[in-house]
Amino acid sequence: MLTEKPPQHAAAPGTVVPERATLEVRGLAAGYGGPLVLRSVSLQILERQVTAIIGPSGCGKSTLIRCLNRMHEVLPGATLEGEILLDGRDVMGLDPVLLRRQVGMVFQRPNPFPSMSIFDNVAAGLVLNGVRDRALVAEKVEGSLRAAALWDEVKDKLKAPGVGLSGGQQQRLCIARALAVEPRALLLDEPCSALDPIATGRIEELLLEIKKTLTLCIVTHNMQQAARVSERTAFMLMGELVEVGPTDTIFTKPSDKKTEDYITGRFG
């Protein structure tokens, strides 16, 4: 399937707002120099919704979202074909540096900068953007930490190193860091896979909060998580996108047998 069918369902029943795709992938093929890891993937990531990508390990979920902000191409040997659109514009025509300020990313393992304090971690992107005004930086750092539900825990130790926090706090710090540059969209690659259930719950809560202002795409191998946080779910298998649709449809009456096998646990 080269082009995705337009989504059949509205975000929430009763809304008539037309759904816009913040990010769109058309006929994407990608690899690392060897056999293709992604083949003819087409997907829309809709504005101010959470799109979950599920699928067994190694099916290409990380590769797919790394294509979206052109982080794929920083790996040696990486290849990519097809179209990726941000608000309808081909991202290949954009400066990757500017693209990544619009499309932020949170990684599987929390990765705060070890040489920086909590404050400096969040401010890092602003500094890159050339924001010099200290008051403005402080204001945005606080705003981002609040949005990432971390402010109350760290407001008294902003000068402490970011790596001194717990795993869950570190991941929220990374979310705050990504939010500080006010991206259009945020990509999260299994952000909770290294965290305990309580820390996971806090992150899921904050995702539901921040999706009010930005577009989210979350990779997860935890199907309950996909069900809890996402409006739409895409199921991938062996480098192909099998099916995408509203999350409840995918989980209750998937149209593809492979999806059904996977979600009912007969697979992977």
Add this chain to the structure above:
Amino acid sequence: MAVTAVLTWQLAVNSALTWKQFGWSFLWSSTWDPVREVYGALPFIYGTAVSSGLALLLAVPIGVGCAIFLVELAPKRVAEICAFIIELLAAVPSVILGLMGIFVLVPVVRAVEPGLTAGLGWLPLFQGEPYGVGMLTAGLILSLMVLPYITVISREVLLAVPRSLKEAMLALGATRWETVMKVSLPYARPGIAGAVFLALGRALGETMAVTMVIGNTPQIKASLLAPGYSMASVIANELAEASSDEHLHSLIAIGLVLLGISLVVNAAARAMIGLLERRA
């Protein structure tokens, strides 16, 4: 450790005459005159410090720059070939480097020195006759000698910077250069500092190549073009023909000072590397 202690003890015993006669002033007296039996180590300490300092001044930026190029910019094949060549350079015996210094570097330096004097002669650093041999040449040859150490070790520590950290910075919209400056170098800093100290230790103790090009004149001149002398060189040159016990003891006293400095530098290097490992 025990070996070092025995060594120190031996050097101390065999330089006792000098310490008795001149005391601490041995370290800051600048006259070295075996004929009149007046001995001061300052010209040699100065020569070692200046030539080594000059070497680091040149080799650290170039070596770290090369390492950044090899890790971040060069295609993998090119990087591997370059790294191999640089490691070969580290294996060149220092007497060969010294020969190269005499046959290549000295004539080149002699040719450019008038230009330096003309252009920068208002600085005391670049005044005087263009001999070709001197502090500048010694610094150049030493920098060539320590460059591989700095490049190879810096490359290793830069390679050890976790990819996840570099990707985090890139994903924030940093350029490659910004990622190097804000992530890679801060992470690698203790390792690079360790490399610098190791290189310094190497430069301080280097004897042969320096002896061949430094000019072997015990004097303290502000100009880098002037000939000088180093601690290791004077020991190597004069030990065999030391005319008196005082002369011999003074040379060994210089050895003791050199050993002390080297140990301090080495300890600093270890501390730096330990710091890196603890964090990793």
